[in-house]
Amino acid sequence: MVRLRPAWSWGAGSDEREMLGDPLLVRSITKDDALGGATGAGVRVGIIDSGIDNEHPAVAGAVRGWAEPTLGEDGSVTYNLQPHDDLYGHGTACAGIIHRIAPEAELYSVRVLGQGLSGKGTVFAAGLRWAIENGMRVVNLSLGTTSPKYFAEFHHLVQDAYYHGTVLVTAANNMPIMSYPSLYAAAVSVACHDRAAGDDPLEFYCNPDPPVEFGAPGVDVRVAWLDKGSATVTGNSFAAPHMTGIVARLLSSHPGLTPYQVKTVLSVIADNVRPRR
Amino acid sequence: MTEQRNDAALELAEARRTIEQQQEDLRRLRAALAENPFAAHLRTLLEITAAANVIAAPTSDREEMRAILETAADVLDAEAAALLLVDEERDELWFEVALGGKAEEVARFRLPLGEGIAGYVAATGQPIAVSDVERDPRFAADIAHKVGYLPKAILCVPMVLNERVVGVLEMLDRADGKPFSTRDMEMLGRFARLAALTVEESHLTHDVRHLFRSLLADLARDAAVADATRRFADRAAEYVNADTLRLASLVHEISQHGSESRRLVVEVLTSLSRHLAATAVNTGSRV
Numbered sequence: 001m002v003r004l005r006p007a008w009s010w011g012a013g014s015d016e017r018e019m020l021g022d023p024l025l026v027r028s029i030t031k032d033d034a035l036g037g038a039t040g041a042g043v044r045v046g047i048i049d050s051g052i053d054n055e056h057p058a059v060a061g062a063v064r065g066w067a068e069p070t071l072g073e074d075g076s077v078t079y080n081l082q083p084h085d086d087l088y089g090h091g092t093a094c095a096g097i098i099h100r101i102a103p104e105a106e107l108y109s110v111r112v113l114g115q116g117l118s119g120k121g122t123v124f125a126a127g128l129r130w131a132i133e134n135g136m137r138v139v140n141l142s143l144g145t146t147s148p149k150y151f152a153e154f155h156h157l158v159q160d161a162y163y164h165g166t167v168l169v170t171a172a173n174n175m176p177i178m179s180y181p182s183l184y185a186a187a188v189s190v191a192c193h194d195r196a197a198g199d200d201p202l203e204f205y206c207n208p209d210p211p212v213e214f215g216a217p218g219v220d221v222r223v224a225w226l227d228k229g230s231a232t233v234t235g236n237s238f239a240a241p242h243m244t245g246i247v248a249r250l251l252s253s254h255p256g257l258t259p260y261q262v263k264t265v266l267s268v269i270a271d272n273v274r275p276r277r
Numbered sequence: 278m279t280e281q282r283n284d285a286a287l288e289l290a291e292a293r294r295t296i297e298q299q300q301e302d303l304r305r306l307r308a309a310l311a312e313n314p315f316a317a318h319l320r321t322l323l324e325i326t327a328a329a330n331v332i333a334a335p336t337s338d339r340e341e342m343r344a345i346l347e348t349a350a351d352v353l354d355a356e357a358a359a360l361l362l363v364d365e366e367r368d369e370l371w372f373e374v375a376l377g378g379k380a381e382e383v384a385r386f387r388l389p390l391g392e393g394i395a396g397y398v399a400a401t402g403q404p405i406a407v408s409d410v411e412r413d414p415r416f417a418a419d420i421a422h423k424v425g426y427l428p429k430a431i432l433c434v435p436m437v438l439n440e441r442v443v444g445v446l447e448m449l450d451r452a453d454g455k456p457f458s459t460r461d462m463e464m465l466g467r468f469a470r471l472a473a474l475t476v477e478e479s480h481l482t483h484d485v486r487h488l489f490r491s492l493l494a495d496l497a498r499d500a501a502v503a504d505a506t507r508r509f510a511d512r513a514a515e516y517v518n519a520d521t522l523r524l525a526s527l528v529h530e531i532s533q534h535g536s537e538s539r540r541l542v543v544e545v546l547t548s549l550s551r552h553l554a555a556t557a558v559n560t561g562s563r564v
Contacts, residue, residue, distance in 0.1 A: 050397065088397040090405075113400050116368035120400065142403035146440045174404045174459070175466040177437050183394060190412040195457065220456055229412030232456055235405035 041103025046131035049091030058096030058224035096224030101245025194220020206270035431455035
């Protein structure tokens with residue numbers, strides 16, 4: 001569990017992390033400055049989903065670790081760290097999208113689907129906790145829970161991730177329903193953008209009207225699927241991994257950025273933002 | 278819980294009022310469309326209004342769900358469609374309504390939640406559209422692989438009620454062969470909302486009927502009123518609706534005030550029983 005530091009513990013004179021400098025200069029950052037030449041190398045990416053087919057050509061063995069939380073009868077959670085497969089195809093699709101954009105990122109499959117509906121919110125939360133506590137710099141959450149009874153638990157986890165330096169990229173729900181954790185301000189909330197064709201792997205848009213903050217390709221996107229196959233898909237859950245791949249690239253070339261700084265840079269280099277020169 | 282259900286019933290009533298309002302607007306919309314034949318958003322409104330004509334007059338919960346599904350399939354130009362409900366105890370989905378050439382065969386199957394597009398949507402609440410699938414034999418497991426119908430495209434959205442996914446709506450294969458769009462997804466989401474409210478109404482009716490029977494059974498322990506209440510319970514159970522909850526509550530309250538009150542209740546119930554019988558004979562409609 002990440003501990004919150006008291007506000008007065010930050011020492012202005014001793015901080016050696018990468019700083020963005022003058023806020024006005026931030027606007028001069030270009031996409032090439034942020035992402036050019038980056039591959040995702042050295043960045044751990046957690047994919048909380050239905051599992052990943054690591055043998056799929058689109059994933060190409062990029063998965064370096066596995067975790068599957070299981071809920072015991074007494075409510076306790078255990079983690080199976082053995083390799084697993086993909087139950088639905090969705091997790092492999094997400095992994096393929098991320099690998100295409102950040103080919104050297106280290107993927108970790110956290111499977112939280114497929115054990116039935118009972119306790120699924122708890123299993124989902126346990127998967128997210130594992131990702132935060134095991135050094136993921138960016139976590140893809142193409143799913144969420146609609147149950148408000150998990151509001152506090154996920155809020156706590158999202159806060160933990162934020163202060164731990166873990167960027168949570170979440171898919172907003174395509175329907176007008178509450179979905180956690182995509183609604184939390186500390187998460188990066190993504191929807192598919194009609195104008196994004198998906199040909200440019202670094203194409204994305206900034207939305208000035210949150211809670212959805214970024215738009216990415218998610219309409220008729222060709223993705224990896226089960227049994228080494230492929231499929232054409234549409235949905236916000238395929239736009240989120242696009243942003244996850246971009247964040248992995250950004251963190252590989254600028255590893256000192258905090259989640260707040262990551263959001264700031266993304267909002268500056270988005271395709272619909274005119275750069276300040 | 279009861280308040281939530283009443284809220285849901287009110288929300289459904291509100292949705293119907295909205296539909297009626299849309300019907301009222303039909304003439305004006307047609308006139309506007311004639312003036313601007315390229316106004317796509319007006320066409321959308323007309324499609325919804327056309328849907329309202331079918332949905333506004335259901336005769337039972339399943340028929341209402343069928344009407345919603347048929348209308349959604351018409352609006353989205355889908356070759357086949359299905360409405361599946363979640364069985365939380367068995368972690369399965371079961372077909373409440375299926376439409377299309379293989380509908381009867383499909384309706385026999387229950388699906389595990391751990392596979393297929395419908396299973397993913399039910400487990401996550403995230404709507405998705407999938408098409409042009411290569412080499413995945415499990416892709417069609419959620420609808421018609423077992424009966425020989427292999428869809429090329431699926432659009433699946435959740436039916437969310439009280440923060441829980443209670444089922445999913447699936448559209449299979451657009452007639453024009455194109456993938457389902459985000460506009461289709463948004464449109465199907467509206468139908469899913471209506472379908473979820475119908476599920477709630479179905480639960481409400483079931484629960485009210487059960488409550489009504491329990492209250493009347495308690496009342497019937499008094500030998501003096503047993504025959505009348507039993508006859509009424511048998512009759513009323515066939516016609517119970519949301520308003521009956523208030524009636525049941527009143528009956529229960531009045532019956533707490535002694536023998537005189539119980540005799541009054543008997544008179545009221547007997548009159549209502551005759552009224553229900555007469556209504557059923559004369560109109561065949563629900564009360």
